[in-house]
Each structure stands twice: as C-alpha cells, then as structure tokens.
Amino acid sequence: MNIILFGASGMVGQGVLRECLRDADVQNVLIIGRSTSGRQHAKLREIVHANLADYSAIASQLSGYDACFFCLGVSSAGMPEAEYSRITYDFTIAAAETLVKLNPGMTFIYVSGASTDSSERGGSMWARVKGKTENALLRLPFKAAYMFRPGAIRPLHGIKSKTRSYRILYGLMAPLMPALNAWFPKYVTTTEKLGRAMLRVAKVGSNKQILENLDINRV
Secondary structure (H helix, E strand, O other): OOEEEEOOOHHHHHHHHHHHHHOOOOEEEEEEEEOOOOOOOOOEEEEHHHOOOHHHHHHHHHHOOOEEEEEOOOOOOOHHHHHHHHHHHHHHHHHHHHHHHHHOOEEEEEOOOOOOOOOOOOHHHHHHHHHHHHHHHHHHOEEEEEEEEEEEEEOOOOOOOOOOOHHHHHHHHOOHHHHHHHHOOEEEEHHHHHHHHHHHHHHHOOOEEEEEEHHHHHH
16 A cells, blocks of 8 residues: 655654555555655655645655645644634645546545534634635545544654644653543544544554544454
C-alpha cells in the first residue's frame, strides 16, 4: 500500500507516520508539507510544498497512491473564522480535489474531531468549519472516504504536540491519561490507536463513513 500523508509534523501526524512506517503492508509513504519533517526512512519520501491551496506544480508526483491520511490541522483558539476556514477547509479540499482526479481508486481519511457539526449551522465556529469540510469530502468521488473524529488524544512514544497550551495540558494530565483511556474509550484514544485504526480502515474499509472516538478504539 502506498500512502500520502499530510500534517506529519503535528502530534496526530507523527503518530500516524510512526504506524505507517512500522506496518509491513505499507510500501511507500509520501509526506507533503510546507517544511521538512527531518525524518529519514527507507519507505519515506518528502515533498516540501509552500502553497497548500494549489498542487498543480507537483501533481505529476501524486499518482499511484492507495490512500491519503489528512492530519493537517490547527487550533481555532483566537483565530478568525476566515483564516481558520482557509487552513481547515480550503487546504483540505484543494488536496482532495487534486488527488481524486489522479487516484480515483484512493481511500481518503480525514482527521476531524469529536463534536464536529455536520449540519454546518451550530454555534461553534470550528465545529461548523470541520462539518463543512467533512461534507465536501464525502461528496467527492473517491473509492471511499472516512471522517475520523477523535476526542482527547494521548500522545505516545515521545510524540508531543506543537501547540504549547496542549503540551502543558498533556503534561499535567499525563499521570491520569492511561486510566482515562481505559475508563472512557468513548472520549479518549492514543496516537498509536488512531494510526492503527486509519491503516485498518484504509485496508479493509468500514461500515461507517464517520468514525467517532469509540469506533476508532474498536477498529
């Protein structure tokens, strides 16, 4: 299986990349991002691409892939809706529309979030934008598209969030996270479980297009 990964430098993307590189069924992983990840591996290739709203310059390098794991995302805290929408919606759909033309047999998996608003009309800005993004992805003619909605994510294997407030929160909660993960599988998962679930769904599919936190832990 050949995989394209967006957001490999973030906490979720780091976890997903780790699981991809460890999986015997994965032959190649292509990372696309605005800066280099610094990672090296026999399976790994990188494209540093500044304009995540336009992939025409690198389109010739994006064919022959079986799955895309889209883990790129930012916190909405303190961000105007237009800017958050540009990063969350515009960047995602630009990538997806390019990839579906080049790889119509691809499975596209998007990391969204718990409480995403599929109606696009709720009071939470980030949830509306995520809902709009999910809905647009589900309309594209991929072989399959799945929306993953994790809740709290426990980073494992030395992985850390790039967001300072999250690093502080995870540091404070670290002693409790294993117990919370075991007691509340509906609300808590890990970077390892998330990565493995994405790989599993990419390989064999799922009877749900939207997977909530409990679904992720059960895959």
